[in-house]
Amino acid sequence: MEPSSPEVAAASPLPAESGLHARVLDHLGTAICGGELPPGSVLNIDELVERYAVSRSVVREVLRVLASIGFIEARRRVGVLIRPASAWNVFDPQVIRWRLASAGRMAQLRSITELRTAVEPHAAFLAASRIGRDEASDLVGLAAKMWAAGEAGDEERFLHLDIEFHRRVLLASGNEMFVRLQELVAEVLTGRHKHHLMPHHPHEQALQMHADVAQAIQRRDGERARQAMVQLMEQAFDEMKSLWEQTGGPEHGTG
Amino acid sequence: MEPSSPEVAAASPLPAESGLHARVLDHLGTAICGGELPPGSVLNIDELVERYAVSRSVVREVLRVLASIGFIEARRRVGVLIRPASAWNVFDPQVIRWRLASAGRMAQLRSITELRTAVEPHAAFLAASRIGRDEASDLVGLAAKMWAAGEAGDEERFLHLDIEFHRRVLLASGNEMFVRLQELVAEVLTGRHKHHLMPHHPHEQALQMHADVAQAIQRRDGERARQAMVQLMEQAFDEMKSLWEQTGGPEHGTG
DNA sequence: TAGATGCAAATGATATGATCTTTGAGTGGA
DNA sequence: TCCACTCAAAGATCATATCATTTGCATCTA
Structure with a gap:
Protein backbone atom coordinates (compact mmCIF):
# COMPACT_ATOMS: atom_id res chain seq x y z
CA MET A 1 0.00 0.00 0.00
CA GLU A 2 1.99 2.95 -1.31
CA PRO A 3 2.03 5.65 1.35
CA SER A 4 2.61 8.68 -0.82
CA SER A 5 2.18 10.93 2.19
CA PRO A 6 3.06 9.10 5.38
CA GLU A 7 2.81 12.16 7.60
CA VAL A 8 -0.89 12.53 6.95
CA ALA A 9 -1.74 8.96 7.78
CA ALA A 10 -1.79 7.56 11.30
CA ALA A 11 -5.29 8.64 12.25
CA SER A 12 -4.45 7.67 15.80
CA PRO A 13 -7.58 6.51 17.55
CA LEU A 14 -5.64 6.91 20.80
CA PRO A 15 -6.81 3.48 21.88
CA ALA A 16 -4.93 2.60 24.98
CA GLU A 17 -4.58 6.03 26.57
CA SER A 18 -3.48 4.72 29.87
CA GLY A 19 -3.56 7.65 32.25
CA LEU A 20 -6.05 8.14 35.02
CA HIS A 21 -7.46 11.11 33.19
CA ALA A 22 -8.20 9.10 30.06
CA ARG A 23 -9.67 6.29 32.07
CA VAL A 24 -12.11 8.47 33.98
CA LEU A 25 -12.94 10.56 30.92
CA ASP A 26 -13.72 7.50 28.89
CA HIS A 27 -15.83 5.98 31.61
CA LEU A 28 -17.89 9.11 32.16
CA GLY A 29 -18.20 9.81 28.46
CA THR A 30 -19.44 6.31 27.85
CA ALA A 31 -21.90 6.56 30.70
CA ILE A 32 -23.35 9.81 29.42
CA CYS A 33 -23.61 8.64 25.82
CA GLY A 34 -25.01 5.34 26.99
CA GLY A 35 -27.92 6.89 28.80
CA GLU A 36 -26.92 6.08 32.32
CA LEU A 37 -26.51 9.59 33.66
CA PRO A 38 -29.46 10.99 31.70
CA PRO A 39 -29.77 14.74 31.14
CA GLY A 40 -30.59 16.54 34.34
CA SER A 41 -28.67 14.12 36.53
CA VAL A 42 -26.43 15.76 39.05
CA LEU A 43 -22.98 14.65 40.05
CA ASN A 44 -20.61 16.23 42.45
CA ILE A 45 -16.89 16.29 42.50
CA ASP A 46 -16.26 14.58 45.82
CA GLU A 47 -18.56 11.77 44.86
CA LEU A 48 -16.55 11.21 41.68
CA VAL A 49 -13.30 11.40 43.60
CA GLU A 50 -14.53 8.55 45.73
CA ARG A 51 -16.10 6.54 42.98
CA TYR A 52 -13.00 6.51 40.79
CA ALA A 53 -10.49 6.67 43.60
CA VAL A 54 -8.57 9.48 41.98
CA SER A 55 -7.68 12.95 43.10
CA ARG A 56 -9.68 16.11 42.68
CA SER A 57 -7.21 17.30 40.03
CA VAL A 58 -8.02 14.40 37.80
CA VAL A 59 -11.74 14.74 38.25
CA ARG A 60 -11.73 18.48 37.63
CA GLU A 61 -9.65 18.13 34.50
CA VAL A 62 -12.02 15.48 33.18
CA LEU A 63 -15.00 17.67 33.97
CA ARG A 64 -13.46 20.60 32.10
CA VAL A 65 -13.07 18.45 29.03
CA LEU A 66 -16.61 17.11 29.33
CA ALA A 67 -17.85 20.67 29.69
CA SER A 68 -15.98 21.71 26.57
CA ILE A 69 -17.81 19.11 24.52
CA GLY A 70 -21.15 20.12 25.99
CA PHE A 71 -21.75 17.03 28.09
CA ILE A 72 -21.96 18.79 31.42
CA GLU A 73 -22.38 22.13 33.05
CA ALA A 74 -21.02 22.98 36.48
CA ARG A 75 -23.24 25.01 38.73
CA ARG A 76 -22.18 26.30 42.07
CA ARG A 77 -24.22 25.25 44.97
CA VAL A 78 -25.80 22.57 42.78
CA GLY A 79 -23.17 20.30 41.34
CA VAL A 80 -22.34 19.01 37.91
CA LEU A 81 -25.36 18.85 35.67
CA ILE A 82 -25.62 16.45 32.73
CA ARG A 83 -26.73 18.33 29.64
CA PRO A 84 -29.13 17.07 26.96
CA ALA A 85 -27.82 15.50 23.79
CA SER A 86 -28.78 18.61 21.86
CA ALA A 87 -25.90 20.41 23.54
CA TRP A 88 -23.25 17.88 22.61
CA ASN A 89 -20.45 18.52 20.14
CA VAL A 90 -21.56 15.73 17.89
CA PHE A 91 -18.62 16.31 15.58
CA ASP A 92 -16.04 15.52 18.21
CA PRO A 93 -14.38 12.25 17.17
CA GLN A 94 -14.32 11.16 20.79
CA VAL A 95 -18.07 11.65 21.02
CA ILE A 96 -18.62 9.75 17.79
CA ARG A 97 -16.64 6.85 19.15
CA TRP A 98 -18.59 6.78 22.39
CA ARG A 99 -21.88 6.93 20.56
CA LEU A 100 -20.93 4.21 18.13
CA ALA A 101 -20.14 2.06 21.14
CA SER A 102 -23.46 2.84 22.81
CA ALA A 103 -27.03 1.72 22.29
CA MET B 1 -40.92 36.91 15.79
CA GLU B 2 -43.07 33.99 16.90
CA PRO B 3 -40.88 31.74 19.01
CA SER B 4 -42.64 28.48 18.40
CA SER B 5 -39.89 26.62 20.23
CA PRO B 6 -38.19 28.95 22.70
CA GLU B 7 -36.19 26.22 24.35
CA VAL B 8 -34.17 25.57 21.24
CA ALA B 9 -33.20 29.16 20.70
CA ALA B 10 -30.60 31.01 22.73
CA ALA B 11 -27.54 29.77 20.90
CA SER B 12 -25.46 31.12 23.75
CA PRO B 13 -22.09 32.20 22.40
CA LEU B 14 -20.94 32.25 26.01
CA PRO B 15 -19.46 35.68 25.46
CA ALA B 16 -18.40 37.01 28.80
CA GLU B 17 -17.23 33.81 30.46
CA SER B 18 -15.53 35.54 33.27
CA GLY B 19 -13.59 32.85 35.10
CA LEU B 20 -9.86 32.50 35.13
CA HIS B 21 -10.15 29.28 33.20
CA ALA B 22 -12.10 30.88 30.38
CA ARG B 23 -9.76 33.84 30.26
CA VAL B 24 -6.61 31.76 29.94
CA LEU B 25 -8.24 29.30 27.55
CA ASP B 26 -9.42 32.07 25.30
CA HIS B 27 -6.05 33.77 25.32
CA LEU B 28 -4.13 30.63 24.46
CA GLY B 29 -6.67 29.50 21.90
CA THR B 30 -6.50 32.85 20.18
CA ALA B 31 -2.71 32.80 20.22
CA ILE B 32 -2.58 29.36 18.65
CA CYS B 33 -5.18 30.13 15.99
CA GLY B 34 -3.57 33.46 15.34
CA GLY B 35 -0.20 31.98 14.48
CA GLU B 36 1.74 33.22 17.45
CA LEU B 37 2.65 29.89 19.00
CA PRO B 38 3.19 28.14 15.67
CA PRO B 39 3.19 24.34 15.49
CA GLY B 40 6.22 22.91 17.17
CA SER B 41 6.47 25.64 19.75
CA VAL B 42 6.96 24.44 23.27
CA LEU B 43 5.39 25.82 26.39
CA ASN B 44 5.71 24.62 29.90
CA ILE B 45 3.32 24.73 32.75
CA ASP B 46 5.33 26.80 35.18
CA GLU B 47 5.96 29.40 32.55
CA LEU B 48 2.21 29.66 31.92
CA VAL B 49 1.53 29.82 35.64
CA GLU B 50 3.77 32.84 35.82
CA ARG B 51 2.63 34.48 32.62
CA TYR B 52 -1.03 34.40 33.52
CA ALA B 53 -0.54 34.65 37.25
CA VAL B 54 -2.88 31.78 37.97
CA SER B 55 -2.43 28.50 39.74
CA ARG B 56 -1.32 25.23 38.27
CA SER B 57 -4.85 23.85 38.50
CA VAL B 58 -6.17 26.49 36.15
CA VAL B 59 -3.35 26.01 33.69
CA ARG B 60 -3.64 22.24 33.71
CA GLU B 61 -7.38 22.34 33.19
CA VAL B 62 -6.92 24.70 30.27
CA LEU B 63 -4.25 22.47 28.77
CA ARG B 64 -6.53 19.45 29.04
CA VAL B 65 -9.18 21.24 27.07
CA LEU B 66 -6.70 22.43 24.47
CA ALA B 67 -5.42 18.89 24.17
CA SER B 68 -8.95 17.59 23.67
CA ILE B 69 -9.42 19.85 20.65
CA GLY B 70 -6.07 18.86 19.23
CA PHE B 71 -4.25 22.13 19.80
CA ILE B 72 -1.53 20.74 22.01
CA GLU B 73 0.16 17.59 23.15
CA ALA B 74 1.89 17.24 26.49
CA ARG B 75 5.17 15.41 26.53
CA ARG B 76 7.08 14.59 29.64
CA ARG B 77 10.54 15.97 29.92
CA VAL B 78 9.74 18.21 26.94
CA GLY B 79 6.80 20.40 27.72
CA VAL B 80 3.61 21.29 25.96
CA LEU B 81 3.90 21.02 22.22
CA ILE B 82 1.74 23.04 19.85
CA ARG B 83 0.23 20.77 17.21
CA PRO B 84 -0.27 21.61 13.53
CA ALA B 85 -3.59 22.87 12.27
CA SER B 86 -4.25 19.53 10.62
CA ALA B 87 -4.79 18.07 14.08
CA TRP B 88 -7.37 20.60 15.20
CA ASN B 89 -11.03 19.83 15.78
CA VAL B 90 -12.14 22.32 13.18
CA PHE B 91 -15.78 21.64 13.96
CA ASP B 92 -15.53 22.82 17.51
CA PRO B 93 -17.57 26.02 17.74
CA GLN B 94 -14.94 27.49 19.99
CA VAL B 95 -12.28 26.86 17.39
CA ILE B 96 -14.44 28.38 14.67
CA ARG B 97 -14.85 31.51 16.74
CA TRP B 98 -11.13 31.81 17.36
CA ARG B 99 -10.36 31.31 13.72
CA LEU B 100 -12.97 33.80 12.58
CA ALA B 101 -11.32 36.31 14.88
CA SER B 102 -7.85 35.56 13.54
CA ALA B 103 -5.96 36.45 10.40
C1' DT C 1 35.92 4.44 18.64
C1' DA C 2 31.10 2.80 18.62
C1' DG C 3 27.57 1.21 20.92
C1' DA C 4 25.30 -0.25 25.17
C1' DT C 5 24.26 0.98 29.92
C1' DG C 6 22.92 3.50 33.86
C1' DC C 7 22.16 7.71 36.47
C1' DA C 8 19.97 12.06 37.38
C1' DA C 9 17.59 16.23 36.23
C1' DA C 10 13.55 18.08 34.08
C1' DT C 11 8.83 18.07 33.60
C1' DG C 12 4.29 16.47 33.49
C1' DA C 13 0.83 13.60 36.47
C1' DT C 14 -1.35 12.98 40.64
C1' DA C 15 -2.49 13.88 45.42
C1' DT C 16 -4.00 16.78 49.29
C1' DG C 17 -5.96 20.23 51.93
C1' DA C 18 -7.06 24.98 52.48
C1' DT C 19 -9.35 29.34 51.14
C1' DC C 20 -12.29 32.20 48.13
C1' DT C 21 -16.59 33.05 45.61
C1' DT C 22 -21.01 32.33 44.05
C1' DT C 23 -25.68 31.22 44.61
C1' DG C 24 -29.87 28.52 46.10
C1' DA C 25 -32.77 28.18 49.85
C1' DG C 26 -34.55 29.24 54.08
C1' DT C 27 -35.92 32.89 57.34
C1' DG C 28 -37.93 36.84 59.10
C1' DG C 29 -39.82 41.34 58.84
C1' DA C 30 -42.86 44.81 56.40
C1' DT D 1 -47.62 38.07 49.94
C1' DC D 2 -43.25 39.62 48.94
C1' DC D 3 -38.84 41.39 49.46
C1' DA D 4 -34.32 41.56 51.80
C1' DC D 5 -31.06 39.29 54.52
C1' DT D 6 -28.34 35.42 56.09
C1' DC D 7 -26.15 31.07 55.82
C1' DA D 8 -24.19 27.22 54.08
C1' DA D 9 -23.24 24.06 50.10
C1' DA D 10 -20.55 23.35 46.22
C1' DG D 11 -17.58 24.63 42.71
C1' DA D 12 -13.24 27.69 41.71
C1' DT D 13 -8.84 28.70 42.77
C1' DC D 14 -4.59 28.27 45.12
C1' DA D 15 -0.28 26.33 47.19
C1' DT D 16 2.63 22.60 48.01
C1' DA D 17 4.26 18.03 47.89
C1' DT D 18 5.19 13.56 45.88
C1' DC D 19 5.20 10.24 42.03
C1' DA D 20 6.41 8.70 37.38
C1' DT D 21 8.54 9.01 33.00
C1' DT D 22 11.47 10.57 29.64
C1' DT D 23 15.58 12.41 27.75
C1' DG D 24 20.44 13.85 27.78
C1' DC D 25 24.75 12.86 29.25
C1' DA D 26 28.30 10.54 31.43
C1' DT D 27 30.20 6.15 31.88
C1' DC D 28 31.40 1.67 30.75
C1' DT D 29 32.45 -2.22 27.74
C1' DA D 30 33.79 -4.62 23.46
Missing part, protein backbone atom coordinates in the same frame (compact mmCIF):
# COMPACT_ATOMS: atom_id res chain seq x y z
CA GLY A 104 -27.58 4.70 20.02
CA ARG A 105 -25.16 3.21 17.51
CA MET A 106 -27.64 2.97 14.68
CA ALA A 107 -28.81 6.55 15.12
CA GLN A 108 -25.21 7.67 14.95
CA LEU A 109 -24.55 5.64 11.85
CA ARG A 110 -27.59 7.14 10.21
CA SER A 111 -26.54 10.69 11.04
CA ILE A 112 -23.08 10.25 9.67
CA THR A 113 -24.27 8.43 6.60
CA GLU A 114 -26.61 11.31 5.82
CA LEU A 115 -23.76 13.72 6.37
CA ARG A 116 -21.59 11.73 3.99
CA THR A 117 -24.40 11.74 1.46
CA ALA A 118 -24.36 15.50 1.57
CA VAL A 119 -20.63 16.12 1.74
CA GLU A 120 -18.85 13.51 -0.32
CA PRO A 121 -20.46 14.36 -3.65
CA HIS A 122 -19.48 17.97 -3.21
CA ALA A 123 -16.01 16.90 -2.13
CA ALA A 124 -15.70 14.89 -5.32
CA PHE A 125 -16.83 17.90 -7.29
CA LEU A 126 -14.24 20.14 -5.69
CA ALA A 127 -11.56 17.49 -5.95
CA ALA A 128 -12.01 17.40 -9.70
CA SER A 129 -10.77 20.96 -9.98
CA ARG A 130 -8.19 20.89 -7.21
CA ILE A 131 -6.51 17.52 -7.31
CA GLY A 132 -2.93 17.17 -8.51
CA ARG A 133 -1.89 14.93 -11.38
CA ASP A 134 -0.17 12.32 -9.24
CA GLU A 135 -2.89 12.23 -6.65
CA ALA A 136 -5.42 11.68 -9.40
CA SER A 137 -3.42 8.78 -10.76
CA ASP A 138 -3.17 7.27 -7.30
CA LEU A 139 -6.92 7.58 -6.94
CA VAL A 140 -7.58 5.72 -10.14
CA GLY A 141 -5.10 3.07 -9.07
CA LEU A 142 -6.82 2.76 -5.76
CA ALA A 143 -10.16 2.18 -7.42
CA ALA A 144 -8.54 -0.54 -9.51
CA LYS A 145 -7.21 -2.24 -6.42
CA MET A 146 -10.63 -2.06 -4.83
CA TRP A 147 -12.02 -3.82 -7.82
CA ALA A 148 -9.41 -6.54 -7.48
CA ALA A 149 -9.97 -6.97 -3.76
CA GLY A 150 -13.73 -7.03 -4.30
CA GLU A 151 -13.50 -9.70 -6.96
CA ALA A 152 -11.16 -11.73 -4.77
CA GLY A 153 -13.57 -11.47 -1.84
CA ASP A 154 -10.86 -10.09 0.39
CA GLU A 155 -13.07 -8.14 2.80
CA GLU A 156 -10.32 -6.94 5.07
CA ARG A 157 -8.31 -5.48 2.23
CA PHE A 158 -11.38 -4.05 0.56
CA LEU A 159 -12.29 -2.23 3.76
CA HIS A 160 -8.90 -0.58 4.03
CA LEU A 161 -8.87 0.42 0.40
CA ASP A 162 -12.39 1.77 0.68
CA ILE A 163 -11.44 3.95 3.62
CA GLU A 164 -8.32 5.09 1.84
CA PHE A 165 -10.28 5.92 -1.30
CA HIS A 166 -12.74 8.17 0.47
CA ARG A 167 -9.93 9.69 2.50
CA ARG A 168 -8.10 10.70 -0.65
CA VAL A 169 -11.16 12.24 -2.20
CA LEU A 170 -11.90 14.29 0.91
CA LEU A 171 -8.24 15.26 1.11
CA ALA A 172 -8.19 16.33 -2.51
CA SER A 173 -11.24 18.52 -1.96
CA GLY A 174 -8.86 21.01 -0.43
CA ASN A 175 -11.30 21.78 2.34
CA GLU A 176 -9.91 21.24 5.79
CA MET A 177 -13.33 20.54 7.24
CA PHE A 178 -14.07 17.85 4.69
CA VAL A 179 -10.72 16.31 5.46
CA ARG A 180 -11.66 16.10 9.08
CA LEU A 181 -14.78 14.14 8.18
CA GLN A 182 -12.52 11.40 6.95
CA GLU A 183 -12.17 10.11 10.50
CA LEU A 184 -15.92 9.84 10.76
CA VAL A 185 -16.14 7.96 7.50
CA ALA A 186 -13.45 5.60 8.71
CA GLU A 187 -15.31 5.02 11.95
CA VAL A 188 -18.47 4.25 10.05
CA LEU A 189 -16.86 1.87 7.61
CA THR A 190 -14.90 -0.01 10.23
CA GLY A 191 -17.95 0.01 12.48
CA ARG A 192 -20.03 -1.54 9.74
CA HIS A 193 -17.38 -4.14 9.19
CA LYS A 194 -16.95 -4.96 12.86
CA HIS A 195 -20.64 -5.49 13.32
CA HIS A 196 -20.87 -7.50 10.13
CA LEU A 197 -23.17 -4.98 8.55
CA MET A 198 -21.67 -5.21 5.10
CA PRO A 199 -22.48 -7.35 2.13
CA HIS A 200 -19.88 -10.06 2.00
CA HIS A 201 -19.37 -9.47 -1.67
CA PRO A 202 -19.21 -5.76 -2.45
CA HIS A 203 -21.72 -5.06 -5.17
CA GLU A 204 -20.38 -5.07 -8.66
CA GLN A 205 -22.07 -1.70 -9.11
CA ALA A 206 -20.24 -0.17 -6.19
CA LEU A 207 -16.93 -1.22 -7.63
CA GLN A 208 -17.78 0.37 -10.93
CA MET A 209 -18.91 3.56 -9.26
CA HIS A 210 -15.69 3.97 -7.36
CA ALA A 211 -13.89 3.65 -10.65
CA ASP A 212 -16.23 6.22 -12.21
CA VAL A 213 -15.58 8.70 -9.43
CA ALA A 214 -11.84 8.32 -9.77
CA GLN A 215 -11.92 8.65 -13.52
CA ALA A 216 -14.19 11.67 -13.51
CA ILE A 217 -11.97 13.40 -10.98
CA GLN A 218 -8.87 12.66 -13.01
CA ARG A 219 -10.50 14.08 -16.11
CA ARG A 220 -11.56 17.13 -14.11
CA ASP A 221 -15.21 16.50 -14.82
CA GLY A 222 -16.60 17.77 -11.51
CA GLU A 223 -20.22 17.29 -12.41
CA ARG A 224 -19.74 13.67 -13.40
CA ALA A 225 -17.66 13.02 -10.29
CA ARG A 226 -20.45 14.43 -8.18
CA GLN A 227 -23.03 12.29 -9.89
CA ALA A 228 -21.03 9.13 -9.48
CA MET A 229 -20.43 9.85 -5.83
CA VAL A 230 -24.12 10.56 -5.32
CA GLN A 231 -24.90 7.09 -6.62
CA LEU A 232 -22.31 5.60 -4.35
CA MET A 233 -23.84 7.40 -1.40
CA GLU A 234 -27.32 6.34 -2.36
CA GLN A 235 -26.22 2.77 -2.32
CA ALA A 236 -24.48 3.15 1.02
CA PHE A 237 -27.60 4.78 2.34
CA ASP A 238 -29.81 1.97 1.11
CA GLU A 239 -27.58 -0.62 2.75
CA MET A 240 -27.79 1.37 5.94
CA LYS A 241 -31.55 1.56 5.71
CA SER A 242 -31.90 -2.16 5.29
CA LEU A 243 -29.85 -2.54 8.43
CA TRP A 244 -32.27 -0.53 10.54
CA GLU A 245 -34.96 -2.96 9.61
CA GLN A 246 -32.77 -5.91 10.53
CA THR A 247 -31.71 -4.51 13.87
CA GLY A 248 -35.08 -3.15 14.82
CA GLY A 249 -35.15 0.48 13.84
CA PRO A 250 -32.75 3.31 14.12
CA GLU A 251 -33.48 3.90 17.82
CA HIS A 252 -34.10 7.39 16.73
CA GLY A 253 -32.92 9.32 19.75
CA THR A 254 -32.16 12.47 17.82
CA GLY A 255 -33.00 14.93 20.47
CA GLY B 104 -7.17 33.23 8.81
CA ARG B 105 -10.71 34.54 8.87
CA MET B 106 -11.26 34.35 5.14
CA ALA B 107 -9.98 30.80 4.92
CA GLN B 108 -12.40 29.83 7.65
CA LEU B 109 -15.28 31.56 5.93
CA ARG B 110 -14.44 29.74 2.73
CA SER B 111 -14.33 26.35 4.44
CA ILE B 112 -17.65 26.84 6.13
CA THR B 113 -19.28 28.25 3.04
CA GLU B 114 -18.19 25.19 1.10
CA LEU B 115 -19.54 23.00 3.85
CA ARG B 116 -22.85 24.82 3.73
CA THR B 117 -22.92 24.41 -0.02
CA ALA B 118 -22.68 20.68 0.49
CA VAL B 119 -24.97 20.28 3.46
CA GLU B 120 -27.82 22.74 3.20
CA PRO B 121 -29.23 21.45 -0.09
CA HIS B 122 -29.37 17.96 1.34
CA ALA B 123 -30.87 19.32 4.53
CA ALA B 124 -33.58 21.00 2.49
CA PHE B 125 -34.17 17.73 0.68
CA LEU B 126 -34.55 15.82 3.92
CA ALA B 127 -36.64 18.55 5.48
CA ALA B 128 -39.19 18.22 2.70
CA SER B 129 -40.02 14.72 3.84
CA ARG B 130 -39.63 15.21 7.57
CA ILE B 131 -40.98 18.64 8.43
CA GLY B 132 -44.24 19.04 10.30
CA ARG B 133 -47.19 21.01 9.02
CA ASP B 134 -46.80 23.91 11.43
CA GLU B 135 -43.09 24.14 11.04
CA ALA B 136 -43.52 24.27 7.29
CA SER B 137 -46.00 27.12 7.62
CA ASP B 138 -43.60 28.98 9.88
CA LEU B 139 -40.87 28.54 7.32
CA VAL B 140 -42.95 30.02 4.55
CA GLY B 141 -43.89 32.87 6.85
CA LEU B 142 -40.26 33.45 7.65
CA ALA B 143 -39.37 33.68 3.98
CA ALA B 144 -42.14 36.24 3.57
CA LYS B 145 -40.75 38.33 6.40
CA MET B 146 -37.32 38.15 4.86
CA TRP B 147 -38.75 39.52 1.70
CA ALA B 148 -40.33 42.39 3.60
CA ALA B 149 -37.16 43.16 5.53
CA GLY B 150 -35.12 42.99 2.35
CA GLU B 151 -37.38 45.37 0.51
CA ALA B 152 -37.34 47.74 3.48
CA GLY B 153 -33.57 47.65 3.57
CA ASP B 154 -33.57 46.65 7.22
CA GLU B 155 -30.23 44.86 7.29
CA GLU B 156 -30.27 44.02 10.96
CA ARG B 157 -33.65 42.39 10.80
CA PHE B 158 -32.84 40.63 7.57
CA LEU B 159 -29.75 39.11 9.13
CA HIS B 160 -31.69 37.69 12.05
CA LEU B 161 -34.40 36.32 9.82
CA ASP B 162 -31.82 34.82 7.49
CA ILE B 163 -30.12 33.01 10.35
CA GLU B 164 -33.45 31.85 11.67
CA PHE B 165 -34.50 30.59 8.26
CA HIS B 166 -31.46 28.42 7.76
CA ARG B 167 -31.68 27.26 11.35
CA ARG B 168 -35.22 26.04 10.82
CA VAL B 169 -34.31 24.18 7.66
CA LEU B 170 -31.39 22.43 9.32
CA LEU B 171 -33.58 21.67 12.31
CA ALA B 172 -36.30 20.23 10.13
CA SER B 173 -33.80 17.96 8.41
CA GLY B 174 -34.06 15.77 11.48
CA ASN B 175 -30.34 15.17 11.49
CA GLU B 176 -28.67 16.12 14.71
CA MET B 177 -25.37 16.81 12.99
CA PHE B 178 -26.93 19.17 10.51
CA VAL B 179 -28.62 20.95 13.36
CA ARG B 180 -25.28 21.48 14.97
CA LEU B 181 -24.02 23.18 11.83
CA GLN B 182 -26.55 25.89 12.44
CA GLU B 183 -24.17 27.57 14.87
CA LEU B 184 -21.55 27.70 12.18
CA VAL B 185 -23.95 29.21 9.71
CA ALA B 186 -24.91 31.80 12.27
CA GLU B 187 -21.28 32.64 12.90
CA VAL B 188 -20.68 33.04 9.20
CA LEU B 189 -23.69 35.23 8.58
CA THR B 190 -23.07 37.47 11.56
CA GLY B 191 -19.39 37.55 10.71
CA ARG B 192 -20.15 38.68 7.20
CA HIS B 193 -22.43 41.35 8.56
CA LYS B 194 -19.98 42.57 11.19
CA HIS B 195 -17.25 42.95 8.64
CA HIS B 196 -19.58 44.60 6.16
CA LEU B 197 -19.16 41.82 3.70
CA MET B 198 -22.76 41.73 2.60
CA PRO B 199 -24.55 43.52 -0.16
CA HIS B 200 -26.47 46.36 1.44
CA HIS B 201 -29.57 45.38 -0.46
CA PRO B 202 -30.08 41.63 -0.46
CA HIS B 203 -30.46 40.54 -4.04
CA GLU B 204 -33.96 40.25 -5.29
CA GLN B 205 -33.07 36.77 -6.50
CA ALA B 206 -31.97 35.63 -3.06
CA LEU B 207 -35.29 36.69 -1.61
CA GLN B 208 -37.13 34.73 -4.23
CA MET B 209 -34.97 31.66 -3.67
CA HIS B 210 -35.63 31.63 0.03
CA ALA B 211 -39.31 31.70 -0.76
CA ASP B 212 -38.84 28.88 -3.26
CA VAL B 213 -37.05 26.73 -0.72
CA ALA B 214 -39.75 27.26 1.84
CA GLN B 215 -42.53 26.53 -0.60
CA ALA B 216 -40.90 23.41 -1.98
CA ILE B 217 -40.35 22.07 1.51
CA GLN B 218 -43.94 22.76 2.47
CA ARG B 219 -45.16 20.94 -0.63
CA ARG B 220 -42.82 18.09 0.18
CA ASP B 221 -40.99 18.45 -3.09
CA GLY B 222 -37.55 17.46 -1.89
CA GLU B 223 -35.87 17.66 -5.26
CA ARG B 224 -37.09 21.16 -5.89
CA ALA B 225 -36.13 22.23 -2.38
CA ARG B 226 -32.66 20.92 -2.99
CA GLN B 227 -32.35 22.74 -6.27
CA ALA B 228 -33.51 26.03 -4.83
CA MET B 229 -31.10 25.71 -1.93
CA VAL B 230 -28.28 24.88 -4.32
CA GLN B 231 -28.92 28.14 -6.13
CA LEU B 232 -28.96 30.00 -2.83
CA MET B 233 -25.65 28.44 -1.90
CA GLU B 234 -24.15 29.21 -5.27
CA GLN B 235 -25.01 32.82 -4.80
CA ALA B 236 -23.59 32.87 -1.28
CA PHE B 237 -20.47 31.27 -2.61
CA ASP B 238 -20.11 33.80 -5.39
CA GLU B 239 -20.43 36.65 -2.92
CA MET B 240 -17.79 35.00 -0.79
CA LYS B 241 -15.53 34.60 -3.79
CA SER B 242 -15.77 38.23 -4.72
CA LEU B 243 -14.75 39.04 -1.18
CA TRP B 244 -11.50 37.14 -1.43
CA GLU B 245 -10.56 39.28 -4.34
CA GLN B 246 -11.41 42.42 -2.41
CA THR B 247 -9.53 41.45 0.70
CA GLY B 248 -6.53 40.03 -1.07
CA GLY B 249 -7.08 36.32 -1.41
CA PRO B 250 -8.33 33.62 0.86
CA GLU B 251 -5.05 33.41 2.79
CA HIS B 252 -5.26 29.80 1.91
CA GLY B 253 -3.75 28.21 5.03
CA THR B 254 -5.59 24.96 4.61
CA GLY B 255 -2.92 22.63 5.69
